[in-house]
Amino acid sequence: MKSNASRPRTGPGRPVRVLAIGECMTELVHLDGCTLRLGYAGDTFNTAVYLARCTDPGQVEVDYLTMLGNDHYSEGIVAALRREGIGTAPVQRIDGAQPGLYLVDTDAAGERTFTYYRSQSAARQLFGPLCPPEVDRLPAEYDVVYLSAVTLHILPPRARERLLTALRAARARGTDVVFDSNYRPAGWPDPGTARAAVSAAWRLTTIALPTFTDEAALFDDSSAAGSVARLTGLGIPEVVVKDGARGCVVWDGERPRPVAVTAVPSIVDTTAAGDAFNGGYLAARLTGSDPLTAARRAGTLAGQVIGHRGAVLPAAVLPPRAYRAEDNTAPRPPADAVAVGGAARTRTKDAR
DSSP states (O other), X not given: OOOOTTSOSOOTTOOEEEEEESOOEEEEEESSSSOEEEEEEOHHHHHHHHHHHTSOTTTEEEEEEXXXXXXXXXXXXXXXXXXXXXXXXXXXXXTTOBOOEEEEEEOTTSOEEEEEEOTTBGGGGTTSTTSOGGGGGSGGGSSEEEEEHHHHHTSOHHHHHHHHHHHHHHHHTTOEEEEEOOOOGGGSSOHHHHHHHHHHHHTTOSEEOOBHHHHHHHXXXXXXXXXXXXXXXXXXXXXXXXXXXXOEEEEXXXXXXXXXXXXXXXXXXXXXXXXXXXXXXXXXXXXXXXHHHHHHHHHHHXXXXXXXXSSSOOTTTSOOHHHHHHOTTSOOOOSSOBOXXXXXXXXXXXXX
């Protein structure tokens, strides 16, 4: 089996169509002890944003599938997607529901504390009884589908299996499935349940973009190269394992290849570094770069992200598609690789 990432199913003038699936939440970031900044974020949302910002609409179309309510903050999420040039046609709505909420506090060393309020999030109804049957057919309509273990852990078991069934149908039609085993223990009832769900997703994956620490926690891998070997042994043709300040390890088709990176001067906030890496990697691959080049470019983008506060870079640093359409002198990501992740740690609290 070979990934179609570098040779997507496109006709003359037809962009690659990508569907990201998951949850976007309301984000409140502490600027100081009593001042919060409102935003919208979530792991697959972040990746969709960076994929959109690093490509042009004529190259790659990005759509987002989630479930929202009809409240002010749901409307804010839809508006945020549209500002990024991300399609909202797949978004599903539930009357009276609301998106999840999380707060981020970051200390002077870049250590983040997350507090989540998401147990009643509308996104938890995705692929559930309130989700219409036509949603099951959506993944097969795209060239690439992107999701993560967070997408899986927010869903009840039956909804999770319904999503996996839709992905099997998409794979049968040639859709690439890109997966990041973004393991958050607080979101799962136990490690065994998480391991089973992630393993089911790996069996459908054509492009694997995990982080070593997540794979080590779930599968006892001893190194990033060991994770690459295990995942390629499952038949996954394209594997990149992120490994913090050490960069990443890329399967080049014959062997694991480490991609070193240059350390950033200072780490402000590691939020969404891995999400940005995934978006940057896919942007490069879907526009013709080989995996090693794509990994270097992705590392550069992740390095930019950890130098700023919050999940999404300011428009002045990396502008959305709409901004770039108006100003072709707007900055693009630099070409050199920089550190992904660094030594910062993360603490998570789930307030439900």
